[in-house]
Amino acid sequence: MLCIIPAMDIITTHIGADFDSLAAMVAAKKLYPRAELVFPGSQEKCVRDYLAQEFRNIYEFKKIKHIDLSRVQRLIVVDTRQAERIGGLAECLTNPHLTVHLYDHHPDGPGDLRGSVEEVRRLGSTTTLFVRLFQERGIVPSRDEATLMALGIYEDTGSFLHSSTCPEDLSAAAWLLSQGANLDVVTQFVSRELSAEQIGLIGRLQQEAHSYVIRGVTVVISTLTEADYINDFAVIVQRLMVMENIDVLFALISMGERTYLIARSRIPEVNVGTVAREFGGGGHAAAASATIRDLTLAEAEEQLVGLLHRHIRPKAVAGELMSAPVIAVTPDVSIDQANRLMTRYNVTVLPVVRTNNGQENGPQPTGLLGMISRMVAEKAIFHQLGSLPVADYMTTEIATLPESGTLADIQRLIVENRQRLIPVVRGEQIVGVITRTDLLGLLVNDPANLSPELLREDERPSVERTRNLGSIMAQVLPREIxxxxxxxxxxxAVLGCNAYVAGGFVRDLLLHVRNTDIDIVIEGDGIRFAKTLAEQRHGVVHPHEKFGTATVIFPDQSRVDVATARLEYYEHPAALPTVEHSSIKLDLYRRDFTINAMAIHLNPERFGTLVDYFNCQNDLKERRIQVLHNLSFVEDPTRIFRAIRFEGRLDFTITRHAEKLIKNTVQMNLFEKVEEPRFFHELKLILSEDDPIPALRRMAQFKLFPFLWPDLRPNLKVDRRFLHTLTQANQAISWFKLLYLPDRVETWMVYLLAIMSRSRTKELISFCHRFDLPPKQRKKLIQQKTDAERIAQEMQKRPFLKPSETYWLLGELDIEGLLYLMTIARKRYIQQAVSLYVTTLRKVVPLVGGDELKTMGYIPGPQFRAIHNHLIEMQLDGEITSHDQALAFIRSTHPILPRRP
Incomplete structure (x- = not known):
């Protein structure tokens, strides 16, 4: 039996990748959608900045350390043909049966790689080569992809000024522009050599630059006076903007008798086109200009500042950023009770209100009186004041914000007023709260708010936390989804609530993996929404009132799970969660891991907008399994099994911190407190993976086997026989899947039987009872183990079975039992016999059917079965090979019985 190793395709380029390399890799991904994108080494700084700040259309770039190089069977190399330039990936070149595909625009050189596919042309850039292939094959890039490909062409041709530029490069750029390529982005990232005079002008603009904070938005205005007209001044302004990482820049330059305005903006709050039109100029939101007459430089600057105060409209973020519903207490609640509430909900401050609805659906907390913090509560309890009401020690000077509050308002209250929590109010009602952590998360997740020096390269936020994923959804998802x-x-929207798709669906979408398992979260009444959706689509709804969830099943049997946004807390370690209605933010915070704590807004006005409160994209980018809080495994130990499963399935790594938390939880022996079926469900999912062996190794490392199988306790590092059995099971299942037979197989059963292969049947029975397996599954497991092991012993003693003997012997087993028999077989002839039975023998049917027997005068009943069995036996052993032989055999051996009167 062959060991099946999953093949892997890789797209790579040279070390020190530039924009042409990056664009060619992304273009190649359109031709090889299943291939992994792997950088062989570092990239140029401008490329790193681009990936961190601009590239909205996430492609997952892996590092060499994440790749099993022995699995690589197709290597796609772009923008080079030199083996020494692909770094550690050159190891793949020795793999047996490796195929190499090459795409390059460089001239031939000594030692060039050879490939089974070679697209090599002397062009200005490799990206131009891919544009030609796209045009030939009718492939249409997204706007982001077109922009990146234009970047690659502009950079490698020196904006078409290098002598290597070909007519095809200009044609390719023109085609990309027709596909929506953004030249503003190209201008921002493609460097252009500056003259000494231009460098001097940039320095003077820097010296004359002044920052204005207008309605919370930082705007830079720089003024300059020159005797003569300066060409390409817009290029100088753009270069200053990039060099200083300025979001909004207005440059006023007096040249001769006129004053010129050049304006650039990278944020939606400032539309420079609108401002330029006030001066008689024009342009669009990101870039604009104007010629100013009849105003001195000072007068123009003064008027500009006034216009900015009029036109800057900062985005209201309080209503979007706040957490709801509000957890609050009334003034008569004791400090002890308030402290317990803060622990339960994992908050550090509680508003004190006049009336409180206690988390039920109904009016919001009303009438803010003050706030009580955990620090004050704990100190009061230390001084034995816990029985006193919170009113005695609450802070009463509290500032609030309306839902229309801006980022500047939030910063002012939290930073300047040193207020750790801001209540968001609607009249007297408190509709939400904003914390210092919320503000910090908003700032850190937007790279424009931080100096690049404050972040190491591996900590830099990879993308905006609220970017739109519409283009990725269009590429990855079926249209009907x-x-x-x-x-x-x-x-x-019609029902007045917010809808999100959340969890693994979003994770897989960002990994460009199709997932049609849709989990919808509703801020509002989830069951009411589910009933409305089912009515619209003529489906059936199964509500679960206790948890506020429902399942909608459509006529085509597809389904959607709907949940009301909820907060879960645990009364004690390993308890089942207590559920309360909540917001999407708190709903995501209760999730198991950061990579599953993202959502996508589905309401029409924000459709496709990513919701990522906890910078989860970075963990996805770095391929990390990380928990959202340190007591996650204590509250639900089954998450340990999920962490292990995701690590194996996604080829991610559990972080060291999460490993430590897992080990602490195992030492606490919390497993006995968890309902056993929950553990078995997670174990079943692990054993249903394509290759659960890495996960089983991890379980052994974390010492989980003594809990699952107290009588087994294998150490997979040293117990070669145990590991060999699991490997045999994996090979048997892989072999069966490659047959593409219609038979359905429960692979988890095969692996479970393999794990229990050295245990007695009574220990399997004990396992089934402990984890409360359904009676049908319990019976099947026990029967398949008993029968397969008995048959293995019998076949060991009888190595030369006739095909008919094999047929009758193996006919007792289901597919799971047959694969388990292949797993435990010590002799190759047993595996071959099982293989022959599965592929050939069990499909044999009698050459003479029942209707023909009736015509011959035989009476249906036991005689039919005896004739068929006898006939199949003779056919299997090769003694009967034709229909005529079968008829003669029946007539000679089975006389027709007289009919009963």
């Missing part, structure tokens, strides 16, 4: 998600959002 996108239509369904849009309808869900429209239905939610």
């Amino acid at each position: 996108t239509v369904l998600l849009r309808e869900i959002g429209e239905t939610a």
